Amino acid sequence: MTPPEQLYETEYEVGQDNIQKFGMDIHNPVFWVSALLILVFVIGTLMVPDQAKVVFDGAKTWSINNFDWLFLAAGNIFVIFCIVLIFLPVGSVRLGGQDARPEFSLLSWFAMLFAAGMGIGLMFWSVAEPVGYYTDWFGTPLGAEPNTPDGASKAMGATMFHWGLHPWAIYAVVGLSLAFFAYNKGLPLTIRSAFYPLVQDKSWGWFGNVIDVVAVLATIFGLATSLGFGAQQAAGGLDFLFGIPSGINTQIAIIVGVTAIAVISVVRGLDGGVKLLSNINMTLAALLLLFVIGTGSTVAIITGFWDTAVSYAEVIVPLGVWWGREDGSFMHDWTVFYWAWWIAWSPFVGMFIARVSYGRTVRQFITAVLLVPTVVTIVWMTAFGGTGLEQVMTQTGALADGIGDYTLSMFQMLENLPLHAITSFIAICLVLVFFITSSDSGSLVIDSITAGGKLDAPVPQRIFWAVMEGLIAAVLLFVGGASALGALQAASITVGLPFTLVLLAMCVTLYMGLSHERKYVMRAA
Template sequence: MKNTSKDNIDKKIEEKLYSRNFTKFGLDMNPVVSIAAGLIVLIFSLYALLNLERANEIFQNVKNVIISKGDWLFILSSNFFIGICIFLALSRLGNVKIGGIDAEPEFSNFAWYSMLISAGMGIGLMFWAVGEPLYHSTYTPPIFQSTNSINSALATTFFHWGIHPWGIYALLSLALTFFAYNKNLPLSLRSVFYPLLKDKVFGVLGDMIDVLAVVSCLFGLATSLGLGVQQINSGLNYLLGIEFSVKIQVILIVIITAIATLSVVSGIDKGVKFLSELNIKMAFVFMLAIFIIGPTLHILKLFSNALGLYLNEFISSSFFISTKDTSWQGSWSVFYLAWWISWSPFVGMFIARISKGRTIREFVLAVLFVPSLLSFIWLSIFGGNAIYINEQVNGNLFDVVQNNLPIALFEMINYLNIPFLSGIIKTILSIIGTLLVISFFVTSSDSGSLVVDNITSGGKLDSPIPQRIFWACMEGFIAAVLLLIGGEKALSALQTAVITTGLPFAIILTITSILLVKSIHVSYKKQKRIKDIKLYKKIAEHTSNERMKK
C-alpha cells in the first residue's frame, strides 16, 4: 500500500463519499446504504408477516447448508484469526500505536473494559450463563472430554464464550480502528478494503460492504433485544406476577428503547460510558452475592478444574471437526462461531470507536483475554451454581429451564439454599438480575445505534442527533414488529437470517487480516522513523546543552 497523506485521504472522502450524503431535514447519511439496508429489513419483515412458517423453513434450510457445508471454514478461520491476533501482539508490530505516536486514550481502562464487555456479550451472558452449562452437563459434548462431565460442560461453555469470539472481535475491531485512526479513513467496514480496492471503496462496492454490515447489525441487535426482553418479562412475572406475553414485551421494548435513545443523544462519552460502567458495577455485586450465597468452594474447584481442562485441550478441541454425527457441533460450536462472526461488524465497530491511543499489543491482549477471563468467572459462578442445584433437586431445574430458557436465571435464584430471610434475599437478587438485564439491553441498543449511525453516515463520528434517534428507534421497532408477527418463531427466523451473513463475513475477515498485517508493517516503519528522529533530536539537544554549560 502506498503512503497517502492525510490531506489527500480527507479530500478523497469529501469528494467521493461525503459529497454523496443526504444532508436535509437534520440528517447526514449515505442514501444508498441507508435505503438499501432499510429495504432489506422491510422485505424481510413483510415476508415474515405474510408467511412466517415458510420463511422459517427457508432460512432454516439455508442455515443448515451453511453450517453443515461450511463448518470447516468457520472452525479454521476462527483459529486463524486468533493466531493473527497473537502474532500481532507478540511481534514488534505490537509497538504500533493506534492513532499515531502521539495519540492518547480517550477513556480510562475501567470505562474502556466496561463498554466493550457491555456491547460484546453482556446480555448474552445473562441469558445463557445458567442454561448452557446445564445442558452440557446433561448431554456430554464431544469436545473437552473429561471423566467428570461437569468439568467438560463448563470448559465447553468457556470455548463458546471465551477466546474464540473475542479473537474474532479483536481482529475486526483492530482493523477498523487502525484504518480509521492511522490511515485517516472513515470508521466504516468499507475502509479495511482500501489497500485492496483503493478509491473503489468510496463507490458502489463500498456501499455493498456497508449495507451488509448495517443489515447484520440491525438483525443481530433485534434478535438479541427480542431475547433479552423475554428474560426481563420473565423476571417481572416472577417478581410482580406480570403476565408473560408479547404485549408486555412490546411495551418493555418501547420503554427501554426510549431510555437507549436518551443515552444515544447524550453521546458515547456520557450516556453510553455511564451506563456501561454502571453495568459492570451492578454485575460485580450480583455475581459476588451469588458466589457467596451459593456453594462457594464447589464453584472455586469447578472453575479451576474447568479452566485447566480448557487450557489443556484448547488446541485439539478448537480444531475438532466432526466427521460422523455433526448435529451437536452444528447446533452449538459452529452455530456460535457463525453468530459471533456475523455479530462482529457491530461489536468490532464499537470497540474501534473507543480504542484510539492504545498500542496494538495493549489492544489485542486486553480485548482477547480480559473479557474472556471475566466471562469464565461469570459462567463458573452462575453455571456452577445451576449444575450443583440441579444435582440436589434430581434434575428438576434442567427440566424447567429446557422448556423455558428465559426464566433460567430466576429459577436458579428460586432454588438457592438461603438459611435466613430467604424470601427477601431472593426477591432482592431477582430485582438486581432484572435491572441488570434491562441495563445490558439498553447498552446493547445505544451502542448498536451509534454503530449503525456511523456506517450509514459514511463513517462520521459526529452525525446529527435526529439521525441517532432514528436508528435507536429502528432497532426497537424491528424487535417489536417481529414479536408481534410471530413471537419467538419470528426471532428464530431473524437469528437464522443473521447467521447466513456469517459465511461472507468469515471470508471478509480472512482477507482483512492479510491486508491489516501488511498495513501495520508500513506504519511500524513510519512510527519507528519518527521515534528515531525524536531520540536523535533529544540527544542533539542534550549534547548542545552540555557544551553550553562547559
Template structure:
C-alpha cells in the same frame, strides 16, 4: 478535493486518497429535524430492512418456515467456514500481538487513551456480550456438563437418568470448558480483527470510520464506489441482525422473569412491550451521546452485574464455585484444540446447535462491536489492545460462568433439580431465576437480574445505533441526533417483526445468514490489516 482537517499529519503517502468522509452524503432538513446520510448505503440498508419487516409481519407462517429451514441448513452445510474463520482470527491476532507490529499505536505515535481501563473494559464488555452471558450463564454450563461434547459421557444419560460411569469432576471440567470455548478468545478475536481494521485505517491512515476503509489495500480507490457501498450496507445489515437477536434474547428473558416473579403472562405482546420500552430508553441514551449515555450506562451495568455475581458466590456454594473455576480454566486449555477442530466431529448436536450458531452470532456482531471498540480504543498499542481484548474478557467470562453455572451444578449435585428441569423443558430464559430461587432474598435478586438484562439490552441498542448510523452516514461520527435515534428505533422494529414472524429461531437464522458472508470478509480484512501495519512506525 483536499483532505479535511480530520486527516492526521502522519498519514502515509501510500494511503492518501481524495475521498472525504461524507462527501457523497445527502443532507436533508425538515423543520428542526435534519439528516446527513450516505444515500447509496442508507438506501440499500433501509430497503432491505423494510422489506424484511414487511415480509415477516405480512406472511408470518411463511417467514417462520423459511427462517426455521435456513438456520439448520447453514449450520450443517457451512460449519467448516465458521470454524476455520474463527481459528484464523485467533492465530492472526496472537501473531500480530507478538510481532514488532504490536508496538504500533492506534491513532498514531502521539495518541493516548481517552478512557481509563475500568471505563474501557466496561464499555467493550457491555457492548460485546452482556445479554448473552446473563441469558446462558446458568443453562449452558448445566447443558454441557449433563450432555458432554466430543463424544464423551456427561452426568446425564440420554434417557434422563444420572450416569454412574462418570465422575462429577471430569464431567464438570469438560462441560465448563465447552461453555468457555464459546465465550473465550475466539469471539473476542473476531471482534479484535474488525476493531483493528477500523482503528488502523481510520485513526492512523485518516480514512473514514466505515467498514469499507479496512479493504483499501485490496480494492484501492474502488472502495469508494459500489464495492464499498455494498460492504458498508452489508456491515450495517449484519449489525442490525446481531443486535435484533440479542434484543430478542433480552426480551424473552425479561418477560420470563416477570412471569416467574409477578405472574405476568410471558407472551409475545409482553415481549413487544418490553422491546418498545427499552428502545425508548435507548433512544434517550443515544440522545445523551457516547459519554453521557453509553459510557455511564455501561459502568452502571458492570456494577449491578458485580453485585449479583458476588451475591451468588458468597451466599451460594462458594467452595464448589472456586473449584469449578479451576476445572474450567484447566479444561479450557486442555480441550481447546479438540473443540476448535471441525473435521469428523461426532458431537454434531454441540457443534452445529451451539458452536456454529455462536460463531455466526459473534461474526454478525463484529461490525457493531468492532466499530464501537475502535472508537474507544484510540491511544492503545496493538499489543495492549489485542492481549487485553482476548485475555481479560475470557477470564471475566470464565469467572461469570463458574459463579452462576457452577452454583447451579452444585445445587443439582445436592439434590435441587429445578434448574436441570429448565434444560429438559428447554426454557433457558428461566434458568437464572430458578437458580436464584433457593438463595436468600431471591425475589430481590431476581428483580435485579431483570434490571440487569434490560440495561444490557439498552447499552447494546444505543451503542449499536451509533455504529449503524456512522456506517450509513459515510463515516461521519457527529451526525444529527434524530438520525441516530432513527436507527435505534429501527433495531427495535426488526426485533419485534422477527419475534412475531417466528420467534427466537427467526432472529438466530437472520444472524447466521448475515454472519456467513461476513466471515469471509473478515478473513480478507486480516490481510488488509497486515498491509496497513507494514507502513506504520512502531519505534
C-alpha cells in the same frame, strides 16, 4: 520510505457522497438501500412468517452444514493472529499515532467493551449452557457421558470455548482493523475502509457500498433479534418473580421501555449515554457475581476457577477441529452456530470497540479485547454455571428437573440462594440495561456507517435507527411471534458466511498496514 499516509492517498473525503435531508446526514446509497431492504424483509416476514422462517432456516442450515470447516478454521486463525500480534513489534503501534492518548479511563473502556460484546449473552447462558450440556438436554460435547464428573468438566470447558478466546478474537480483528485505518490512515470509520490496501479506490464504489449495506443489515437484524428474545426473557423473569403475565403485552411494553431509554442515551452521546450505562452495568454485574460467590459454595467456586480454566485448555483443540468428531450434531447445533452468530455480530461490536479505543496501542487493545474478557468470563461461568451444576448434582431446586425454559435458568439458580427476590430483580435489571447498552451502541454504529463513516451523526439520525431497532423487534414479535423472530435470527446468521471471508481478508490488510506503520515510525525515530 513512503510515509504511511501516502499509501492511502485517495480523492475520497468522508461525507462527500452524503446528502442532508430530514435533519440527517445520509450517505448515498448505503442509507437508502439498507432502509429499503429492511422494509422489504420486515413486510415479507410479516406476510408469511412461517414460510420466511423455513426459507431462512434452510439457508442457515445449509451454511452451517456445508461450511463448518470454514467457520471453525477461520475462528482458529483469528485467535492465533491476535495472539501473535501481541508479541510482534507491531504491537507497539498506537491507534491514532504515537502522540494519541485514550479518551476513556481503563475501567470505563473495559466496561463499554464488555457490555457491547456479550454481557447480555452471559445473562442468558451462564447457567443454562453448562447445565444443558451436563444433563444432555442440549447434547453433550465430545461424546461426554452426561451426569458424570467427566460430563461436568467437558460441559464447563465447552461453555468457555463458546464464550472465550474465539468470539473475542472475531471482535478484535474487526475492531482493530477499523480503528487502525480510521485513526492512523484518516479513512472513514466503516467496514469498507479495511479493504483499501487491497482494492484502493474501489472501496468507495459499489464494492464498498455492498459491504457497508450488509454490515448495517447484520447489525440491525442481530440487535432486533436479541431485543425480541431478551424481552421474552425479561418478561419470563417478571412472571417468575412477581407473577406479572409474560404475554405479548408485557414483552411489547419492555421493548418500548428499552427503546425509549436507548433513544435518550444515544441523544446524550458516548459519555452521557453508553459510558454511564456500561459503568452501571459492570457495577451491578460485579455485585451479583460477588453475591453468588459469597452465598453459594464459596470454596468450591473459588477452586472451580482453576478447574474451569483447565477444562477449557483441554477441550480448546478437540472442539476447534471439524474432522473425526463423534459429536457432529453438537458441533453444528452449537459451536458452528455460535461462530456464525459472532461473525454476523462483528460489524456492530467491532466498530463500536474501534469507536472507543482511540489512543490505545495494538498490544493494549488485544490484551483488553481478547485476554481480559476471557479471564472474566472464566470467573463468571464458574460462579453461575458451577452453582447451577451443583444444584443439579445435589437435586436442589427446579434445575434438578432439567432445562425447560432456558430463559429462566438464571432465576431458578438464584431461587436457591439467600435473598433471591432481590438478586432476581437485579438480574432482570441487568438484562434490561445490557439490552439498552447494546441498542445504544448498535445505533451509534449504524449511524456511522449510514453517514459515510462520520463519528458523530446528527441527533435525528441517531434517534431514527434506535427507534427502528425497537420497532422491528416489536412488530415482528407482535404480528409474527416466535416464527418471525426466528426468521430474523436465521437471516442474521446466514450473513455470517460471507462475512467470514471479509474477516479473513481483514487479517491480511491489517497486518499490511501495521507492518508499514511500524517500519515508518522506527525510521522516523
